[in-house]
Ligand SMILES: Nc1nc2[nH]cnc2c(=O)[nH]1
């Protein structure tokens with residue numbers, strides 16, 4: 001069950017344990033915390049050790065907070081920052097898990113283009129987009145970078161749905177004027193630009209200051225865009241200052257194709273750079289097979305990378321060298337890449353990042369291994385940097401927005417029996433675990449049953465029966 005509170009938030013104090021990343025290697029866990037969130041959704045104060053002070057006393061201690069609402073973690077759980085999905089195709093959600101043994105280029109033709117082309121049907125778009133936003137919220141995703149389709153009306157609908165359900169979103173109308181089948185492509189570079197401008201104008205009407213929704217310029221990937229289209233989108237990005245998202249260096253056949261199609265460019269990365277599409281607001285998904293020169297170019301432009309390990313494994317694209325990317329100073333976040341990736345969960349993606357890093361380590365050595373802390377950092381602070389919101393979301397600090405999830409863990413009964421009446425989560429706590437153990441048990445074993453409630457900018461956007469606010 002999911003209920004939402006569409007009203008403006010009231011002053012609220014969140015009581016109980018909380019955890020968040022304080023650096024790429026460190027998670028701070030406070031066992032008895034109190035976080036005050038003002039009616040504008042911003043964190044006003046954080047107390048790290050309230051001991052057993054009763055809630056009413058805490059309210060009286062903070063001037064102006066006497067009448068604050070209290071939301072308390074009553075069982076074994078903790079507050080955690082909302083997840084940031086830096087790369088997800090909302091339109092492909094119905095195909096999650098359906099990819100067989102395909103690889104990128106045949107997967108696009110077999111599964112993806114037929115589904116995306118059907119978004120002329122607005123009733124279908126409404127149903128799918130409502131579901132994917134509900135589903136990602138239920139997994140704790142408070143910010144998502146969405147690819148929609150080429151269709152203006154359906155893309156605008158996705159923006160409307162994110163706004164009404166309260167999810168922070170970057171919404172991209174997909175541009176593709178060559179190579180895809182006739183039934184699914186932009187007629188020309190000019191129509192691709194006009195359609196993109198129409199989607200930007202729509203967001204300008206529903207959320208003019210981009211409080212929650214931001215349009216994002218979206219050339220699908222180099223092979224599906226003519227040079228004219230890439231150049232025009234680069235110009236549009238420069239004129240509007242809007243962010244850009246695209247795919248890069250995902251699959252070896254794709255890279256060969258780019259080399260054939262753009263012979264005057266030095267590399268895949270150079271294609272985007274020449275078109276003015278490589279800057280500090282560019283999000284490049286995959287980045288599996290980049291050369292050292294390409295990584296240096298990306299770094300010099302301060303462009304960002306969305307690591308999509310589940311998709312890279314499912315489509316046999318390769319294992320991205322995340323340790324190398326991080327060591328070279330590139331900014332990295334996580335992307336589910338639904339439906340190249342099979343899951344809408346960033347927690348699952350973080351686990352996959354760890355497992356893929358183990359496979360890289362089996363070839364390149366132990367230094368490639370990511371830790372739980374690093375994967376959680378990629379899922380929160382790293383993602384926030386990728387989308388340019390690192391001062392607002394991704395952690396708990398005074399002045400940041402309350403984009404958060406309440407994680408709830410179940411305690412095993414004395415006799416070990418399961419109470420079938422309750423919708424128990426998959427993580428069992430025996431009460432001998434340290435807080436770090438609990439965090440790891442959630443990380444490796446948890447799912448959306450453990451996400452009791454979710455807030456964006458202080459607004460409650462998802463709850464389960466486990467939430468007792
Ligand atoms: N994973 C993935 N790669 C792409 N490259 C171009 N389009 C796509 C897509 O939809 N998914």
Ligand SMILES: [Zn+2]
Pocket residue numbers: 087089247285337340
């Ligand atoms: Zn993708």
